[in-house]
Amino acid sequence: MFWFHCGRCGSLFQSQVGNVQSRLCTKCGADPSLGLLESPLAAVTFGEETPSDAAPQSEHPGYGGRPSGKNNHPRHFMLKLVGGWLLVLAVIVLAARLLLHEEESGLQNAPPPSASMGEDNFLPNNTLQKCTEVFSGFLAAGTPEDRNQFVLTPVATALRMARFYSLNSLANIDPATLTLTHSAVFNLPGGKAIETHWNTQNGKTLDAVFREENNEWRLDWDDFARYSDYPWPLFLAGSGDPAGEFRLLARERLANERKDAQTISVVLYAPRFGHPNDTGFQSPEFLVSRNSRNGQLLDAAFKLARQSERIFKAKLPDLNPEGMIRVRVKIQRSEVNMERTFEILEVLACHWYSVDDPGVEPLAPAKAKPQEP
Numbered sequence: 001m002f003w004f005h006c007g008r009c010g011s012l013f014q015s016q017v018g019n020v021q022s023r024l025c026t027k028c029g030a031d032p033s034l035g036l037l038e039s040p041l042a043a044v045t046f047g048e049e050t051p052s053d054a055a056p057q058s059e060h061p062g063y064g065g066r067p068s069g070k071n072n073h074p075r076h077f078m079l080k081l082v083g084g085w086l087l088v089l090a091v092i093v094l095a096a097r098l099l100l101h102e103e104e105s106g107l108q109n110a111p112p113p114s115a116s117m118g119e120d121n122f123l124p125n126n127t128l129q130k131c132t133e134v135f136s137g138f139l140a141a142g143t144p145e146d147r148n149q150f151v152l153t154p155v156a157t158a159l160r161m162a163r164f165y166s167l168n169s170l171a172n173i174d175p176a177t178l179t180l181t182h183s184a185v186f187n188l189p190g191g192k193a194i195e196t197h198w199n200t201q202n203g204k205t206l207d208a209v210f211r212e213e214n215n216e217w218r219l220d221w222d223d224f225a226r227y228s229d230y231p232w233p234l235f236l237a238g239s240g241d242p243a244g245e246f247r248l249l250a251r252e253r254l255a256n257e258r259k260d261a262q263t264i265s266v267v268l269y270a271p272r273f274g275h276p277n278d279t280g281f282q283s284p285e286f287l288v289s290r291n292s293r294n295g296q297l298l299d300a301a302f303k304l305a306r307q308s309e310r311i312f313k314a315k316l317p318d319l320n321p322e323g324m325i326r327v328r329v330k331i332q333r334s335e336v337n338m339e340r341t342f343e344i345l346e347v348l349a350c351h352w353y354s355v356d357d358p359g360v361e362p363l364a365p366a367k368a369k370p371q372e373p
Helices: 073-111 113-117 129-142 144-150 154-167 219-223 232-236 293-306
Strands: 002-005 014-017 181-186 191-199 205-213 215-221 243-252 263-271 277-280 285-288 326-334 341-348
Touching: 002 219, 014 144, 073 243, 129 144, 129 191, 129 205, 129 293, 144 154, 154 219, 191 326, 205 219, 232 277, 243 293, 285 293, 285 341, 293 341
Parallel strands: none
Antiparallel strands: 002 014, 181 191, 191 205, 205 215, 243 263, 243 326, 263 277, 263 285, 326 341
16 A cells, blocks of 8 residues: 545545556545556566665656655755855854954064053053052051051151051051052153052042062052151141151142242142042141242142143143142241241152152242333
8 A cells, every 4th residue: 555646636545556547536536647647656666675766756746655856845945055054154153263363363462552652651561460469468458567568668668657657547448449540650760650540439539659679569658648747737736746747739829910929829738548639737828939949849840730741741640639739848837926837948849759859840930020211
């Protein structure tokens, strides 16, 4: 028995192979061949399959044996379609891998990012990472003694740190809350330095400078802590030694109105740690002669600030309040007849870095205009 297709009603039915004359559709009872062609199966002999038997060549619609080439066309089309898509995907994957390899090769062979800034600003790639580790270690240390190992000249700095933290609170900052926002290389007397800006999750802004010492990068603690011999508010109130060294913010009063005056009017403010745009306690007015070295240094520093330039050509944005400069000064306090006065003994530097260079060249005062006869 074999399955046949009825050309009249379209049904499939079973009948004996070779019995062409008596083969009738079991559904409609009619001759299924429509009298057009005799089924080629009438001449088929069943036995051992040969290669020629495995692929019938008939394409007649009434053929009831194995699928013909015409009936295989949809399957062949799908196979070709799937094969085409696989080929396209393989090309895409291969192209992506080639591009990725070229990018990785380019990154490996590319110069460090800082190298494009010029030779003066070139530093090894891992230098900033080392500075970050030093800063994190410094902040994580719980005592001044532990912090001392991360700072410049630790032996000479130890005594100043102990005195400073005995009068000022120890900054309690979790290194995990820090985010590095800016970093740049600049030149200080004695070698390169790295200036960094950081933000904390509670809204503080910190700036820290790192310098290399004995092949190790260390924190410039004097600049970071704004080291002063004594707390500025207590000194203004008459406490402590009558003279001391302070890191303060300076503002010139009535700069335009007094530009031809023989003295420069300056007011000094305590900085607020973590809030560089704000100021602390304010001093009385200081009148400094423009012809003195102190006045010439201040004039030069204020002029540089008005030109939006930084001391030692540092590259990061200035964090000082508008119109103010950083100064390291020696100040004398005097009391005569119950009246307290203050005098700037020396302008040591127009910055807070732990270097002796003042950072600017003294600016000679402008010559007075000759009066008309």
